Amino acid sequence: MTTAPPEEGWQRLHPATIIKELGALAWALVAAIIFDFDEPDLPWTDAGPEAVIAVGVFGFATLRYLFTAYRITDQSLELRRGVLVKSFQSMPRDRIQSVGTHTGLIGRFVGVTTIVVSAADTEDIQLSFVSEEAAAGLRRILEQRRAEASPEMEGERRPLASLDSGRLLTFGLTETGLVPAVLVLVASIVVVFAFGWIFAPLSVGWVIVWPVLRTFSLVGFGSWIQGDRVLVQAGLLSRRRSESPLGRIQAVQVSRPPLRRLIGMETVSIVTGDIGSSSESAQIAGTIAPLETIGTWRSLCETLVGRVDVAETSLEPSSRHTIRRMITRGSVILALPVAGLAVTMSRLGWPLWALGIVAAISLTILVLYARARWRVLGWSVDDRHLLVRRGVMLRRLIVVPVHKVQDVTIRKTLFQRRLGIATVEVDTAGTMLSGRVMAIDLETERAADLAERLTAVAARVALPDGV
Amino acid sequence: MTVESIPLRPLGRDALAVRRTRVVLETVAGTAVAAGVAIALWTWTDLPIPIWSPFVLVVVAAAFAWWWVGVDHSRWAWRLTSDQFEVRRGVLVRRVHLVPRSRIQNVTTTAGPLQRRFGVLTLTVHTAGARTPNVSVEDLDAGHAEAIRRRLGLT
Numbered sequence: 001m002t003t004a005p006p007e008e009g010w011q012r013l014h015p016a017t018i019i020k021e022l023g024a025l026a027w028a029l030v031a032a033i034i035f036d037f038d039e040p041d042l043p044w045t046d047a048g049p050e051a052v053i054a055v056g057v058f059g060f061a062t063l064r065y066l067f068t069a070y071r072i073t074d075q076s077l078e079l080r081r082g083v084l085v086k087s088f089q090s091m092p093r094d095r096i097q098s099v100g101t102h103t104g105l106i107g108r109f110v111g112v113t114t115i116v117v118s119a120a121d122t123e124d125i126q127l128s129f130v131s132e133e134a135a136a137g138l139r140r141i142l143e144q145r146r147a148e149a150s151p152e153m154e155g156e157r158r159p160l161a162s163l164d165s166g167r168l169l170t171f172g173l174t175e176t177g178l179v180p181a182v183l184v185l186v187a188s189i190v191v192v193f194a195f196g197w198i199f200a201p202l203s204v205g206w207v208i209v210w211p212v213l214r215t216f217s218l219v220g221f222g223s224w225i226q227g228d229r230v231l232v233q234a235g236l237l238s239r240r241r242s243e244s245p246l247g248r249i250q251a252v253q254v255s256r257p258p259l260r261r262l263i264g265m266e267t268v269s270i271v272t273g274d275i276g277s278s279s280e281s282a283q284i285a286g287t288i289a290p291l292e293t294i295g296t297w298r299s300l301c302e303t304l305v306g307r308v309d310v311a312e313t314s315l316e317p318s319s320r321h322t323i324r325r326m327i328t329r330g331s332v333i334l335a336l337p338v339a340g341l342a343v344t345m346s347r348l349g350w351p352l353w354a355l356g357i358v359a360a361i362s363l364t365i366l367v368l369y370a371r372a373r374w375r376v377l378g379w380s381v382d383d384r385h386l387l388v389r390r391g392v393m394l395r396r397l398i399v400v401p402v403h404k405v406q407d408v409t410i411r412k413t414l415f416q417r418r419l420g421i422a423t424v425e426v427d428t429a430g431t432m433l434s435g436r437v438m439a440i441d442l443e444t445e446r447a448a449d450l451a452e453r454l455t456a457v458a459a460r461v462a463l464p465d466g467v
Numbered sequence: 468m469t470v471e472s473i474p475l476r477p478l479g480r481d482a483l484a485v486r487r488t489r490v491v492l493e494t495v496a497g498t499a500v501a502a503g504v505a506i507a508l509w510t511w512t513d514l515p516i517p518i519w520s521p522f523v524l525v526v527v528a529a530a531f532a533w534w535w536v537g538v539d540h541s542r543w544a545w546r547l548t549s550d551q552f553e554v555r556r557g558v559l560v561r562r563v564h565l566v567p568r569s570r571i572q573n574v575t576t577t578a579g580p581l582q583r584r585f586g587v588l589t590l591t592v593h594t595a596g597a598r599t600p601n602v603s604v605e606d607l608d609a610g611h612a613e614a615i616r617r618r619l620g621l622t
Contacts, residue, residue, distance in 0.1 A: 273595070406570050406596030410563040417561065427596035451565055459550035459567035 010069040010080075014112045014129045017068070021061035028057050070127055072141050077117060079125050095119040097272045099139050100242035103132075108239070117142065118272075139243065156226070160300065161268075161289035163221035171267075171291045172215035174259035176394060181208040223288045225303060230270065232288060248272050249304055250404045250430030251437065253286075254297040254397035261395060266294050270304060273429035286432065297397065305401050310387040312397065315378030321419040322377060322441035326370035328415065334362050379439035381450060383457055386426060388439050398437050403461040404428045408451045412444070422447035426454065475544040475555065482543070482606035485585040486536045492581075494529040501525045545604055547615055552592060554602050564602040570594045574619055576612050588612055 032053040060083070068081040077096070079089045096119050103113040112129035115138055130138065163171065172178065184207050188200035219236035225246075233241045251271040260266065269286040289300055301308050342355050372392050380387045386400045409425045416422055424447050426437040439450060501521035509518055535558070544555045552571070554564045572595055578588035590612045591603040 273597075405567075406594040407564065407566040407601050409565070412561045414559050427594070427598050427601065429595040429597060431597040433597065448563075451563070455551050455565040455567045459569050461569075 009071040009073065011071060011134075012069055013065065013127060014110075014131045014134070015065065016106075016110045016112045016129045017065045018058075018061050019106065019110075020128060021064045022057065025057045025061055029054055070125075072138070077125060077142065079127070089123070089125055091117060091119050091125055093142060096142060096245070097248045098242055098244040099142055100240060101135055101139070102238060102240045104238045115139070157231075158225045160223040160225055160230070160303065161221075161292065162223070163218055163290050167291050168215065168218060168221070170263070170265070171218065171260075172211065174257060174263065174265065175211040175215060176257040176259070177211040177214075178208070179259065181211060218287070218290055221287075221290060230288060230304065244270065244272050246304055250400070250428040251433055252297070252301050252304060252399045253433070254399075256294065256395040256397075258393055260291070261294070264294050265291050266297060268292060268297050268300050271428075271430035271432050273431070297399075301399055305399070306384070308385055308399065309382050310380040310385050310399070312378075312387070312389065315380050315387070315389060316442075316446075318374060318377040318379075318439070318441040319419070319421045319443045320374060321421050323367075323370045323374045325415055325419060325421070325441060326373055327366055330366040330370065331363070334366065338362065377440050379442070379450070381453060386437070386454065388437060390438070390440065396436075398433065400426060400428055400437055402454060402457045404430075405454050405458040408454050408458075410447050410451050416441065420444050424450050424454075473546050473548050475546050475553070476611070478540055478543045478604075478606060479587070479608045479611075481585045481587050481608060483537065483540045485581055485587055485606050486540060487533060488581060488585070490529060490532045490536055493532070494525060497525040497528065498522065543604070545607070547618060552602070552615075552619075554604055566592055566594060566602055568619065570596075571619060574616050576616070578609070582606065586610075590615065 029050070032050045063083045064081075067083050068079075070077070070079045072078075072093075074093075076093055077091045081087055096117055098118045100116045100118070101113045102116065107113050107129060110129075111132055113132055113135045114126060114128035115130060115135055117125045117127075127138070184204050185201060188204045191200040192198055216236060217240075218234050220239070221234040222232075224231045228246050229243045230246060230249075231241070231243050233239070249270050250273050253269045253271055254266050255269070256266045267287060268289040270288055271286065288304075289296065292300070295312075298308060298311075338355070338359055341358060342352075345355050346352075369392060376389060376392055376395060378389045381402070384402060386402055386405070387397065388400075389395070389397045406427045406429060408427070410422050411425060412422045420443060421441045422444050423441060424439040426439075428437065439447070442450065501524065504521045505518050508514060508516055508521075539556075539558050542556055542558055542561070546553050547568075550568055552566045552568060554562075556562055556564075571592055573593040575591045575593070576588045577591070582588050585606075586609050587606040588609050589603060589605045590607045592601055594601045
């Protein structure tokens with residue numbers, strides 16, 4: 001049993017929280033209306049049991065509001081809640097990975113906001129709702145310890161990146177998901193004219209929703225560096241704001257989807273160690289520069305994680321054997337569909353040479369892809385950073401500060417062993433990168449050297465406070 | 468680059484014994500299922516499948532498992548050096564896990580009834596890495612596991 005925390009400093013949330021609690025209990029009112037409990041023998045039901053239930057629900061929502069409180073002590077942020085089942089959550093302040101705010105439509109109307117505080121390896125603490133002034137105060141207090149440590153850095157806000165309407169449009173148009181979505185929509189419109197089936201566009205219209213939503217979530221995007229934090233703000237209807245301490249950045253990821261690469265642009269994101277990242281906070285907290293000229297990642301990276309000496313131009317290539325491995329793997333994967341096609345074609349009475357052409361084209365594409373993949377794959381390491389590049393279509397560049405490496409695995413499949421190559425997998429506390437930081441198909445000795453070097457540096461650097 | 472003179476240690480004979488005992492127990496369970504299938508085939512179907520075929524399948528699978536357990540056992544190895552914990556394993560896909568000692572957040576040991584009977588346990592090492600559990604050694608000699616925990620200063 002832990003001792004009960006002393007009873008001072010607790011603060012209630014904003015009274016508008018009751019509206020939210022009512023929303024969560026709305027099912028009880030709906031049920032009361034649907035089941036219509038009128039009972040002629042019981043005089044009190046004349047007033048309508050719905051009214052009684054409504055009063056009960058309002059009372060319970062108020063109780064939930066009254067029983068929820070938070071406080072900030074020197075060491076931690078604490079939240080207690082619950083009328084019947086009590087819960088107590090405590091998060092050490094020096095473990096906080098990011099502090100985000102999210103203001104929905106109701107919130108903007110009433111002037112309240114939701115604060116989400118994330119730390120590595122623990123559940124997020126969500127305070128909804130608090131008034132906007134209280135939110136600003138809370139953010140300041142939560143970051144105060146760091147500000148005290150480096151007061152000269154506090155205050156000045158240096159812009160990192162922004163997104164005006166023209167660039168936002170370019171971002172949207174170069175989203176990978178958008179092109180297939182538009183193609184599907186165009187195909188469905190063709191179906192309307194060809195077959196007169198007017199519902200075709202309606203049934204496939206949803207495919208366009210995701211890329212459009214993602215683009216909309218970046219309206220009014222801006223990112224800044226203030227003191228030792230990176231701030232990101234975006235959103236049109238519901239506005240989000242997030243803060244992450246620079247020291248908590250596990251990796252910087254640069255992605256270049258095909259269309260964006262074509263116009264010479266890239267997207268830069270940071271990966272922090274919070275595990276409770278919802279899709280929206282992952283998108284917004286992560287992206288710090290949605291659309292920049294290719295190569296800008298380097299200066300952004302230096303602002304975020306210090307001097308970077310590893311360069312994309314001097315990447316070490318993977319072993320050429322990776323081409324052979326890719327062709328073999330691709331052939332095994334292609335064998336089944338080609339066999340299926342052969343059976344279908346022979347049933348339809350098509351000549352066998354047509355199948356030969358299909359197989360030859362598939363194999364040519366495979367060989368070209370394997371060679372392109374070898375040219376893209378690369379890695380580079382020094383005592384400060386590991387840089388890896390991969391992805392023929394969606395090209396990704398990941399920079400990991402070596403002191404953020406948690407553990408390293410060398411993996412060799414049966415075929416890799418025959419070719420004398422191995423893959424080095426690097427694990428950090430960044431959840432979004434789990435299993436994605438890899439130097440693929442290096443010669444076995446180089447793989448062993450890389451793994452040894454990474455673990456040796458990681459072992460030498462003492463673990464900083466937090467992760 | 469660290470030059471390590473500490474040799475890799477294989478899993479002990481007890482690990483092989485506990486794994487082969489598992490194979491025997493699974494074979495007994497498999498035989499019971501095979502008997503059920505055989506009775507069902509015999510009673511409800513006219514399929515031209517010999518009644519002994521499920522038992523042959525169980526025997527073949529058990530023989531393969533007996534052999535595989537031996538091969539897999541020989542691939543496991545570990546060592547704890549001054550600055551890292553290393554585990555090697557895998558037959559088809561071989562893995563070498565390297566965990567810097569300064570990154571270890573937690574060491575957990577678990578032992579089932581069979582493992583306790585043979586004096587072995589499963590040792591799991593956690594770091595703050597997102598892929599969890601980060602490294603685990605199955606059927607490690609209890610004495611060695613205790614020594615690892617002591618050397619990591621976690622007991």
